[in-house]
Amino acid sequence: MSTAAPSAPTNRLGLTKQDYVGSKSTLCAGCGHDAITTQIINAAFESGIEGYQVAKFSGIGCSSKTPAYFINQGWGFNSVHGRMPAMATGACLANKQLINIGVSGDGDSMSIGTGQFVHAVRRNVPMIYIIEDNGVYGLTKGQFSATADKGSSLKSGAVNELPPIDPCTLAIELGCGFVARCFSGNPKQLGAILKSAFAYRGTVVLDIISPCVTFNNHDASTRSYKHVKDHDFPLHDLGFIQYSEVEDVDIAAGQTELVTFPDGSKVAIKAIREDYDPTDRWGAMRTIHESMEKGEFLTGLLYINPSQPPLTDLLDLVDEPLATLPESLLKPSREVLAEIMASLT
Amino acid sequence: MNATPVASPQAQGAKTRINDFSIQVATVNGSGSQTANMVLLRAIFQMGVFVSGKNLFPSNIAGLPTWFTIRASAKGYVARKASNELLILMNPETAKEDIASADPGALVIYDEPLQLDRIREDLHCIPVPFQKLVTASCPEPKLHKLVKNMIYVGVASRVLGVDMEEVRKAIAKQLKGKAKAIEMNQTAATAGYDWAMEHLEDQLGVRVVRDNKTDGLIIIDGNEACALGALFAGCTVVGWYPITPASTLVETFIEYAAEHRKDPATGKATVAIVQMEDELASAGVVLSAGWAGARSMTSTSGPGVSLMSEFIGLGYFVEAPGVFFNVARTGPSTGLPTRTQQSDVELCAKCSHGDTRHINLYPGNMEECFQFAYDAFDLAERFQTPIFVVTDLDLGMQNWSSKPFAYPDKPYDRGKVLNQQQLAEAKDWGRYKDVDGDGICYRTLPGTAGGKGAYFTRGSGHNAYALYSEKPEDYIEVMERLNRKYETSKTYVPAPVIRPMGSSIGVLAFGSSDPAVIEAQDLLAESGLPTDYLRLRALPFTAEVDAFVTEKRVVYVVEQNRDGQMANLFREAYPEHGTKFKSVLHYNGHAIDASTIVDQINAFEQR
Structure with a gap:
């Protein structure tokens, strides 16, 4: 299957990184979204994800074009504005073995699609929900989105007077069991979080600050590369250990906290901020709010609780995909119909 | 039997309507009257009489007026009928309006204190002391409201000649398994029936007579x-x-x-x-x-x-x-x-x-x-x-x-889906390639192994290989193929049902209008205007529809909306026959009835 040179490194499936790429990006040169795409490719490669099991969903906007740019072996669905979560929901019901990646933007998820975001999180739809957050509508040439910070301004000079909606605190409030914020310019942290996300069962909300180089990269923007670099406060160094590797890895003691996933994988969290415990829901909320007041971008794994059942478990579905169940298991018998008819006479 | 048969005012000089009448029950929404009405309907059905029920209910949980009509028809007509032979008026709020709209000679069952007999003299009034009967038959005051409805079922059964044994069976069926409720309701219905036996004379205007029209049918x-x-x-x-x-x-x-x-x-x-x-x-x-x-x-x-x-x-x-x-x-x-x-x-x-x-x-x-x-x-x-x-x-x-539903033996048609093996054998597969010329392409399902079936689905322009494209020729190809696919579907969708009478006048309808159109077609034929009736069952229009439209001199399109929407689709599909389509419309919120159709077609035909 590998299409790269024989010398290229391979993962546990014997695949090379080239097996996880997509078509060429048509986004602006230097776009933060492309850096995220690169990390999705890396994480899928390193985690040894089967490409054919991947389903990629998106709504409308610059971010929503990106599922075409990674994992060509997976199926993609670029749907309608703000409705990506419903797409992932339907597909996970049809085939619960799919690995679902949803890519959305701040406009797609925090304005037109807020309702869908809220309800997908509430249902714990098994998916990695990525918000490529630049605080601006890029594809329609630079209008404010609902995550734009109060006081930030557009290229035109227009100032945003409204408070932002924060996807991370919203997700924690709704009971999401995996909430992280990253910066597209910090590949190491983003890569570790994405690998953890692939091992998680349930909704993963990743708010990735991704500067728009064309419409929102000027000095007065709070989502510019410079501004985010200056205000990014990572909470911790993260290491992700795949279940297959857990026994071989010598995990450092001391300040490192381990969170174990149902499949045995572990995230090692080495605190930079000593007071931060990502398993403490209300502590996480308080710390995020405090940092927002200070104008910081707190990045890292903000909250984690791997014990919540995903939607597909709650529905108590058969193990095999509903999509491919045979007629013999779906169509009730002649006797059943006769019985129902008799009850209606 | 302590009442002697005496003809009601309605029956004097008129023949008895056997198994051919409408009942309208006026109640308050949320009072449990739906159960009572279903029991009455079911009891008549169990007598072997063809019967249909329509619940005219408000957008409200409790308190607003609601009406239920039951039509019995020996000929099998089940559409709503504009006039009613028996009224049961339980709602003081609407009683005066209801009685004002009653046809002369109708039987009216109502709660005694409403004193409706003072309003009109051309009706056959049956005042019933509901409160007295409720108090006597039900020890729990909380349930009086519910039980009161079952009393009118008993009274109506006596008035119509419905066998009480069928009423008791219908109650058991309607409240399946709830022993206490069944007993309480059966007691109430019997109380109503017994009171009526004692106090009412037999009326001969409207009767239910045992028949076999409903053998083996379901509701x-x-x-x-x-x-x-x-x-x-x-x-x-x-x-x-x-x-x-x-x-x-x-x-x-x-x-x-x-x-x-x-x-x-x-x-x-x-x-x-x-x-x-x-x-x-x-x-x-x-x-x-x-x-x-x-x-x-x-x-x-x-x-x-x-x-x-x-x-x-x-x-x-x-x-x-x-x-x-x-x-x-x-x-x-x-x-x-x-x-x-x-x-x-x-x-x-x-x-x-x-x-x-x-x-x-x-x-x-x-x-x-x-x-x-x-x-x-x-x-x-x-x-x-x-x-x-x-x-x-x-x-x-x-x-x-x-009729009970026939078991659907036909195996599922899962369409053109390529599995892993078929994909491996396929040459140059493209998600949107029209290989068979019928406009339907081969698809793959996410999760199919083998590395050959993945594609990217997008609502934006795409070509035969599901790749992004804004090229005019690619767009046109997709849109033309979608039309081709729609054409193909004409041989798969259900053909219309035609009820011919050898006429050049076409009547065309669909969906719930059917019973009213059949009745109207019979009425028109009886009055000397035979018509051919086509019941459309699908879009797109099939070859049978083409033929019908072509051969008729006029096509009356019967539909329940203001704008003649189906007629518009026909004018668009058959511009050369555009002037043939005449709209017969009904859109007041109630189900369509036969007289509406007869009147409008007669007006068009200047009869």
């Missing part, structure tokens, strides 16, 4: 029939959002699925049902589940279809299957949410922006609700597109007599 509503169709069709994913009058379709499906859609080996569910946050999300679930290989559906009404329309256009253009039930109600806007109409014809025919055309199925009776619901899943997968099954409140929520 069911269209939502339940559609739910059963979906159950047997193996529907595997349901995304839905509650809306009157469509909710009971999914709710009934949930009940049946809980029992009949479990893997016998594990006890686990073979269907996923999720109540979504709105209709937009429901449509998304239906289409993405269909895209991923499930047999998916939703059930909604006009406002829901409006919300779903963006997604439905996506489904049409990316070619994702899904079944959309529209149980239509009276629009526009919130309109009359508990009343019936056929006013989503054009909406469902072309739902969404851009050039879109959808396959629509119009069941006209209970067997078709079942069969078309079953077929819709095959059509969705065969044509890889959203399919509308369009019913309305009248079909969906009213009770109809029907």
Whole structure:
């Protein structure tokens, strides 16, 4: 299957990184979204994800074009504005073995699609929900989105007077069991979080600050590369250990906290901020709010609780995909119909 | 028997109407009258008499007026009838209005204190001391309101000559398994019957006489029939959002699925049902589940279809299957949410922006609700597109007599789906390549191993290989092929049903209008105007429809909306016959009746 040179490194499936790429990006040169795409490719490669099991969903906007740019072996669905979560929901019901990646933007998820975001999180739809957050509508040439910070301004000079909606605190409030914020310019942290996300069962909300180089990269923007670099406060160094590797890895003691996933994988969290415990829901909320007041971008794994059942478990579905169940298991018998008819006479 | 038979005022000089009458019951919504009305309907049905019921209810949980009409017809006519021979007036709020609209000679059962006999002298009044009877027959004051309704069932049974044994059986059937409620209601009905035996003379105007017209028939509503169709069709994913009058379709499906859609080996569910946050999300679930290989559906009404329309256009253009039930109600806007109409014809025919055309199925009776619901899943997968099954409140929520449904032996048609092995053998596969020339391409399902079937689905322009394209020739190719696919569907959708009388005058209708049109066709023929009646059962129009339109001198298009929406579709499809189409319209929220059709056709024909 590998299409790269024989010398290229391979993962546990014997695949090379080239097996996880997509078509060429048509986004602006230097776009933060492309850096995220690169990390999705890396994480899928390193985690040894089967490409054919991947389903990629998106709504409308610059971010929503990106599922075409990674994992060509997976199926993609670029749907309608703000409705990506419903797409992932339907597909996970049809085939619960799919690995679902949803890519959305701040406009797609925090304005037109807020309702869908809220309800997908509430249902714990098994998916990695990525918000490529630049605080601006890029594809329609630079209008404010609902995550734009109060006081930030557009290229035109227009100032945003409204408070932002924060996807991370919203997700924690709704009971999401995996909430992280990253910066597209910090590949190491983003890569570790994405690998953890692939091992998680349930909704993963990743708010990735991704500067728009064309419409929102000027000095007065709070989502510019410079501004985010200056205000990014990572909470911790993260290491992700795949279940297959857990026994071989010598995990450092001391300040490192381990969170174990149902499949045995572990995230090692080495605190930079000593007071931060990502398993403490209300502590996480308080710390995020405090940092927002200070104008910081707190990045890292903000909250984690791997014990919540995903939607597909709650529905108590058969193990095999509903999509491919045979007629013999779906169509009730002649006797059943006769019985129902008799009850209606 | 201590009453002697005496002719009622109505019967003097008139012959007795045997098994041919309408009853209207006026009650207060939420008073439990629906159970009583169903018992009365069922008891007449059990007497072997063809009977239909229509519940005219308000958009309200309790307190507003509601009416229930029961029509018995020896000839099998089940449409709403404009006049009623028996009125049961239990609602003081509407009693005066109800009695003012009664036809001369009608029998009127009412609560004694209302003193309705003072209002009109041309009616046969039957005042009943309900409070006294309730107090005597039911020791629990809390239940008096409910029991009171069952007393009128007893009184009406005596007045009509319905066997009390059938009433008792009907109560047991209606309240299946609830022993205490059955006993209490049977006592109340008997109290009403006994009082009537003692105090009323026999009336000979309207009688129920035992017959055998209902042997082997069932009573069911269209939502339940559609739910059963979906159950047997193996529907595997349901995304839905509650809306009157469509909710009971999914709710009934949930009940049946809980029992009949479990893997016998594990006890686990073979269907996923999720109540979504709105209709937009429901449509998304239906289409993405269909895209991923499930047999998916939703059930909604006009406002829901409006919300779903963006997604439905996506489904049409990316070619994702899904079944959309529209149980239509009276629009526009919130309109009359508990009343019936056929006013989503054009909406469902072309739902969404851009050039879109959808396959629509119009069941006209209970067997078709079942069969078309079953077929819709095959059509969705065969044509890889959203399919509308369009019913309305009248079909969906009213009770109809029907032959029992035949078991659907036809195996599922899962359409053109390539599996791993077929993909390995396929040369130069493209998701949107028309290999067979029928406009239908081969699709693959996410999760298919082998590395050859993945593709990117997009609502933006795409070529035969599902690659992004804004090239004019690629766009035209897709749009022309979609038209070709729609053409192909003409040989798959149900053909119309024609009831010929050798006439050059055509009458064309669909869905719930059928019983009224049949009755109207008979009435017109009796008065010397035979017509040929075509009942349309699907979009697109098939060859049989072409022939009918071509050979008739005039086609009266009967429909329940203001704008003649179906006639508009015909004028568009058959411009050369455009002047032939004349609209016969009915759109006041009530189900259509035969006299409306007869009167309008007579006016057109200047008779």
